[in-house]
Amino acid sequence: MVDTAVSPPSAAAALWAQGERVVHIDKLWSIFGEGESQFAVHQDLDLDIYRGEMLSIVGGSGTGKTVLLRQILGLLQPGKGTVEVLGQPAAAMGGEGAASRVGMLFQQGALYSAFNVLDNVAFPLRELGTLPRALVDAAALVKLQMVGLKPEHAMRMPADLSGGMIKRVALARALIMDPPLLLLDEPTAGLDPNGSDDFCALLRELHAELDLTVVMVTHDLDTLFALSSRVAVLAEKKVLVTGTPQEVAVFPHPFVAQFFQGERGRRAMAPAPSGPGPEGGQ
Numbered sequence: 001m002v003d004t005a006v007s008p009p010s011a012a013a014a015l016w017a018q019g020e021r022v023v024h025i026d027k028l029w030s031i032f033g034e035g036e037s038q039f040a041v042h043q044d045l046d047l048d049i050y051r052g053e054m055l056s057i058v059g060g061s062g063t064g065k066t067v068l069l070r071q072i073l074g075l076l077q078p079g080k081g082t083v084e085v086l087g088q089p090a091a092a093m094g095g096e097g098a099a100s101r102v103g104m105l106f107q108q109g110a111l112y113s114a115f116n117v118l119d120n121v122a123f124p125l126r127e128l129g130t131l132p133r134a135l136v137d138a139a140a141l142v143k144l145q146m147v148g149l150k151p152e153h154a155m156r157m158p159a160d161l162s163g164g165m166i167k168r169v170a171l172a173r174a175l176i177m178d179p180p181l182l183l184l185d186e187p188t189a190g191l192d193p194n195g196s197d198d199f200c201a202l203l204r205e206l207h208a209e210l211d212l213t214v215v216m217v218t219h220d221l222d223t224l225f226a227l228s229s230r231v232a233v234l235a236e237k238k239v240l241v242t243g244t245p246q247e248v249a250v251f252p253h254p255f256v257a258q259f260f261q262g263e264r265g266r267r268a269m270a271p272a273p274s275g276p277g278p279e280g281g282q
């Protein structure tokens, strides 16, 4: 059974709920505009995220998925309600040290084009101004290795990187201060199927190795099924339903039907082919 405002929590949600709560969103309103033109993107939105989850946020265009990530990152102030990260209001995390609590991978990577790879990765740590340069550089090299890049990539400029490498550099930067929470906005957008599979494998590895809690926005069903332990559907200005991908996929709602039950959805949900061996029916 899925977790909605009117039904009891699903088995998956109940299991996660036994763990530490990393994000607590209570009756959130996200409001833009002034006076007559004021509008709410979220209204009384509730969502709890637990340690170790890989939670995907899905929803139609303009339903406020990126706004929700920005609320968790503390870049926006709730109009009403609260957003707490690790027990503190998200908006109070701003400035120095924020990157030690939440890492963010932006959709296009958002690298500084005038900095080389090493300086892009090192940037948040260097900004703190508390560590000697050699130590910061060493930390950045460790993170580059962690995301599958080589020391010789460190001096390259962003313009000389492939799309997959840009994502990896941006991921290394998001992880430079070892945050327990990682936010990903469309992590596999713009990658070809092989690049997308490789990046999902890397995210799965890092999630396990670094004991990360991961929250991602994705439109890509393959990525969603490859990574998510739980899915939250945004619709009607709130979280309409949460549950495992399989639970949410059968929830009766037009967006869910269109998203999960179209041709791509059926393909992503189909069991992996199990042939007799390498020759068997791929």
Ligand SMILES: Nc1ncnc2c1ncn2[C@@H]1O[C@H](COP(=O)(O)OP(=O)(O)OP(=O)(O)O)[C@@H](O)[C@H]1O
Pocket (backbone or CB within 6 Å): 032, 033, 041, 059, 060, 061, 062, 063, 064, 065, 066, 067, 068
């Ligand atoms: N800074 C802002 N000022 C005014 N309106 C904003 C601002 N940021 C977001 N919005 C509005 O909030 C709504 C939700 O935007 P958001 O980018 O979160 O949608 P989304 O669900 O991520 O959409 P998509 O899937 O198309 O990327 C949109 O109507 C957008 O125009």
